[in-house]
Amino acid sequence: MRRWLLRRTAQAVVTLAIALVLIFVLMRLAPGDPLARLSEDRPLPAAQVAALRARFGLDRSIREQFGTFIGGLARGDLGISIEYGRPVTSLMAERLPATLLLGGTVLLLNFTAGVWLGVGQAKRRGGAVDRSLTVLSLAGYAMPSFWLGLVLAWLVGVKWHLLPAAGMEDPLLGPAGRPLARAADIGRHLILPALTLSVVSIAATMRYQRTAMLEVLRLPYIVTARAKGLGERAVTWHHAWRNAFFPVLTLFGLWLPLLVTGSVFVESVFAWPGLGSLAVTAVGYRDYPLLMGTSLLVAVVVVCGSLLTDLAYAVLDPRVRLS
C-alpha cells in the first residue's frame, strides 16, 4: 500500500509538471502579442509599452521566459498582474475564500442531496418518482449554468425580490458589521449561486449513484443481508450503499473540473468575488499573468482532487487496502 501511495503521488507530480508546461505553451502559442492587446484597449505611449515589455520579460527568448516562469514558480512567485499591478498570488489568496465557500457548499449539497436522491431513485426503480427525477436530472444537466443563474437571478432576485442576486455581502453591512449578521448576510447571498451550480452537478451525481446502487442491489450478498433478518434501512445504507459509494467517489475526481468550470460562469453572473470571476476579469483585460496563475491553481486543485479520491478509494475498499 505504501509503495502504491508513493507511486501514485509521483504520478501526480509528473502530471502536474506536464500541465504546467502545457499552460505556458498554450499562452505563448496564442497568436498575437499580449501587450499589443493591452494598448489596443487603452492607448499607451511607446516608452511605457517598452517598459512593460521589459518588466514582464516579453523581450526575451521563449526559453528565457520559461526559465523565469519555472524559477518564479519555485519561489512561489506567479508574477504581477498587468491590470491590478499587484502580485498574482496575493490577488488569488484574496479571492480564494469566497470560491472555497461556494465550492464547499456545492460539494456538500452534492454528497448529501445528490446521494440521497440517487439512492431513493434506485429503491423506487421504475416508479413515478424515479422517472420524474430522471427527467429532471437530465434537464438540469443540459442547462448552461450562466443562463440558469440569470434566470434565477431575475426570478428570485429581481421579480420576487426574495434573495440578493449579486455579490457576496451587502456593502452597507461591511466588515464593521456584527459577525452573526454578516454571516447571515453572506448566507443569503450564497443561496442563489450555490443553487445554480448545484443543479448541474447534482444531476450528474444522482445518475451515477442511481446506477451504482441498482447494480449493487442486484448482488447476492444483499439477499444474504435480508435473510439474516436485517431491517431495510440497514440493508440499503449499511450493506448496499457502502459498496455503491465507490463509483460516486471516483466521480468526485472527474467532477472537480466541472465544478471549476461552472464556478467561472456562476461567479461571473452573480458577481461572486471568487477565483472564477477573477479568471473572467483576467480574460477581459488580457491579463496573462493573472490568467496563467488561475489556470495553474486550477490544475493543482484538479490533480490533488484526483489524488485524494484515489487515496480515499484505497482506504475504504479493503480489497485494495490489503493487497
Place this chain on the structure above:
Amino acid sequence: MTRVLEVGNLRVSFPGENGRRYCPVDGVSFTLDRGETMALVGESGCGKSLTSLALVRLIPPPGRVDPKSVIHLGDTDVMALQGEGLRRIRGRRVGMIFQDPMTSLNPVFTAGDQIGEAIRAHFPVSRAEARERSLRLLQEVGIPDAAARLDAYPHQLSGGMRQRVMIAIALAAEPEILVADEPTTALDVTVQAQILEVLDRLRASRGMAVLLITHDLGIVAGRADRVAVMYAGQIVEEAPTPELFARPSHPYTQGLFASVPRIHGPVKRLTPIAGSVPPPADWPAGCRFRPRCPKAFDKCTQAPPPLVVGPQHDMRCWLAEGGQ
C-alpha cells in the same frame, strides 16, 4: 415429532410478456419435522431455489408469493406477516446458506462483522458479546485459527472457509430450520465433503431441521431422511430416501438416476434425459414432463396429473393410477 414447517400449495408468480404471470413454483407442498433432513432435488430452472426464498418471502420483485399459499412455521403464519414480523423470522427461525459464498458475502466487511451483525439483529447483546459468540461459531464450523479469521475479509479466505463463514452466519441467530441452497456446488470436490460433514454435525448437535436443495443425487444418499424431486415448478415424486433410491417411480426420477455415470462395470454410453428444462413460458398443456418422457401416452397430453399420495411414495404421474 414436532412439525416445524408446513408448506401448502406454494405458488410464486412472475410477470411475463403481455401482462401474463408465470409460476415458476406452482403448487408445492411439503412438511418438515424437527431434526429431519429433507432434500429438494431437481435440475436448474425447476424452481427449487425460489421455493426456499419463498419460505421467508424473499422473492425479489416483481415476483410475488401467491397469497393463497400456505406457509406455517410452527404456529406462525408466514403469509400473514409484514415488515418487522418478517424481519424477525429471517435468520431467527430460518437460517439460509446460499450457493456461492464469494458473492454472498459483502466484500467490505470482515467475517466477524457479518456474523456479529446477524446475532445483534435478533439478540440484544453488546458488540463485545457478539464478537465472543461469533468466535465460538467460527470454531464450531471448524475454521482453524478462528480468532484471526474473525477480522479477515472475504477475499482473504478460501472458498471452503467462506462457506463455513456463511454457515456460521446462518446459525448465528439459532434458527430451528436451516435451508442450504446448493451449499457445495461452487466448491472444489475435496472441500465439498468437508462442508457436508460440518452441516451434518451441526444439525445433530442443534437438533435443527434441514432443507437441502441440490441437483446432485450423490449428496442426498446417506444424508437426507426424505427426498422430494422437483420438475417445472412442481414436486413430481416424494419418498423416504431409501425407498426413492431403491424404487424410483416417476419417469423423471428414473431418468435422473439413469443419467448418473456408474464407475463399476463397463459403460458404453451415458443415458441423459432427452431435451432440457423448458422455461415457464413454454410449459406444455397436460403433463409438463411429457415432451421428455419415454413412457408418455395419450392421457399425458390431455391433462396435468395430480399428486397421488401413496403409503410410501407420493407421485405426480398418470402411471400412478395404473399402479406402476
Place this chain on the structure above:
Amino acid sequence: MTVLLEPLRRAWRTPRGRAGALVLLVIAAAAIFSPPFLQDPLAQPDPVEGANLGPSAAHLFGTDQLSRDVLSRVATGARISLAVAAIAVGLSITIGALVGLVAGYWGGYVDAALMRLVDGALAIPRLFILLLVLAMSDRVPVWLLVVLIGATGWLGTSRIIRGEVLRLREESYVRAAEALGASRRRVILRHLLPNTLGPLLVAATLGVGDVILLEAGLSFLGLGVQPPAPSWGGMILDAREVLVTAPWAGLFPGIAIVLTVLSANLLGDAVRDAVDPRGA
C-alpha cells in the same frame, strides 16, 4: 457501416433514443431550412421604438435591445451552434481515435508518453485551455474556433479507445492476423478500427451536448462567435443588460440550448446502452 447503423437502430427503438433523435432532427431541420422564411437576424428595423418588445404576432419571440427579431436570431444561431458542434466533435473523435489506436496498439514508450501527456492535459479543464488560447488572441474566425474546440475534446476519447484496443489486442482474430504477417497498419484499419466505432459513436453523440454548452459559454464570455453573427451564448450575454425589461431576449436562446443538449444527451444515452448493454 452496419457497426454504426446497428446501435443507432437499437437506440431508435427506445423511447429515450427516439425522443432525443426526433427533437434533434427537428432542431436541425429548423436551423437549416427556416432562416430564409424568417426575418433578417441582423436587421435593426427600429432601434428606438421597436426595441425590447415582448412576444407578439409580428415577433414570436419578441425583440432584443437593438430591435432585432429574437426568433430569427435563435434559428440562425442554431445553424452556427449545430455546425460548430458537428465539425468540432468530428475532429475530436478523429484525433481521439488516432491517438487511442496508436497508444493502445504500439504500447511501450509511445503509449506511456502519450498517456502521460493526456493526463497532464486533462488536469486543465477544457474551458481553461480555451481561455488561455483565446484570451490572448485577436478576434478568432469561426473556423479557427471550431478547430480549437475540436482540438481540446479528444483527450477522454483517446483513453476510452486505448482501453478498447488493449482489450481487442488479445482477441484471437487479431492474433491470427498478426500471425499471418499482416502489417500494423492493416491490423489497425481492418480489425481494430471497426470495433472501436461503437464507443466512438457514443463519444460523438454525448460530445455534441458538451460542445454546444462550451461554445455557448465562450460566446457568453465574449470569446466565441463574434457579433453581430447571432449565437445563443452571445444573445444571453446581450440579454444580461436588459434582464429586467426584456427577459425573453435571454430566455429563448437558453431554452434552445437546453432542448438541443437534452436531446443530444438522451440520444447519446440510448446509443451508449445499445453499444454496451452491461451499463444499463
